[in-house]
Amino acid sequence: MIYGEISMKKESIKKEPRCIICGKEVDGLEVKPDHVINAMRWFKRNITHNEKNYRLVVCKDCYVKYKKARDSYNSKTVSYILIGVIFAALLIITGRDLGAVAAGIGIIILMYVLSLLSYMPGLKLAKSEKRKELNSSSKKYNN
Numbered sequence: 221m222i223y224g225e226i227s228m229k230k231e232s233i234k235k236e237p238r239c240i241i242c243g244k245e246v247d248g249l250e251v252k253p254d255h256v257i258n259a260m261r262w263f264k265r266n267i268t269h270n271e272k273n274y275r276l277v278v279c280k281d282c283y284v285k286y287k288k289a290r291d292s293y294n295s296k297t298v299s300y301i302l303i304g305v306i307f308a309a310l311l312i313i314t315g316r317d318l319g320a321v322a323a324g325i326g327i328i329i330l331m332y333v334l335s336l337l338s339y340m341p342g343l344k345l346a347k348s349e350k351r352k353e354l355n356s357s358s359k360k361y362n363n
């Protein structure tokens with residue numbers, strides 16, 4: 221009974237936007253759902269049962285902050301995975317058995333999970349919008 225009401229309510233109401241940086245319910249540039257967001261949504265829906273179902277956005281005020289966080293996340297992910305791969309290669313070269321390979325894969329996964337601690341999703345932008353965005357971002361968001 222209660223569950224039926226909730227799911228009906230969910231469908232009839234338009235999803236509220238929510239800024240992923242400041243948490244305010246204001247509109248902005250929409251976040252592109254990727255495997256991390258999908259995994260978190262799945263987790264919230266099936267394990268913790270508290271899926272909020274917000275439309276995730278980055279508001280104008282937070283765009284500069286977001287861009288910095290996104291850039292640092294991107295470079296961190298690359299370096300973390302690189303470190304993982306180097307360690308894995310060293311282990312496999314020196315160990316040369318199945319245990320070393322498993323440990324190597326474990327290290328790569330561990331480094332990837334570490335990089336997710338500073339996770340920042342990408343934005344959902346059409347190609348033309350992206351170009352416009354790049355050209356006008358300094359005027360629009362840096363003041």
Ligand SMILES: [Zn+2]
Pocket residue numbers: 239240241242243244278279280281282
């Ligand atoms: Zn914000």
